Amino acid sequence: MKTIAVVIASLIAFSGIGHAADIIAPVKEIMEATKSNWADNNSDWTDIFDASRLDHLYSRDFVAKYQAAAQFPAIDDDGISPFDYDVIVNGQDACPLEDLTMVAAPPVNGMAEVTVRFRKSACSDAPDAKDYTTVHFLVVEEGGKPVIDDIVTENIETQARDSLKTTMALIAKGQ
Secondary structure (H helix, E strand, O other): OHHHHHHHHHHHHHOOOOOHHHHHHHHHHHHHHHHHHOOOOOOOOOOOOOHHHHHHHEOHHHHHHHHHHOOOOOOOOOOOOOOOOEOOOOEOOOOOOEEEEEEEOOOEOOEEEEEEEEEOOOOOOOOOOOOOEEEEEEEEEEOOEEEEEEEEEEOOOOOOEEEHHHHHHHHHOOO
């Protein structure tokens, strides 16, 4: 009887957003691009917000906020991105990413959190070179598939969590 209750609870927890492999799929695509961007031998930068990725990896709300923020490019000669840093590594510089892990938590109220950890400065001599960076991807289901609704980084110094959607809303307001 107890086993049946656990199975039913698991089915309820995962109904409406798919199973863990599906939840991780959009995050995995973004992290593969980010890992490639910071690889030693990479010469071509992969835009994690190009039109094709915006179309299938992100929620409608995320895309709307990105498009509003994109009206204010961070670099004048770029004219495209509202960011002047890599939003995943949360900086302008990084080494090849090491020790990357992804873990999906069970969905709560239709949203699952995928926690990604990696070392971004392992090739550096800085005192914090061995520290891990943690990024939380909030994943929802739209159109029958999981999509990223927000990317939340942890500020190592303040321990605050910074929402990319909030940042994009501020950029769109000219702040």
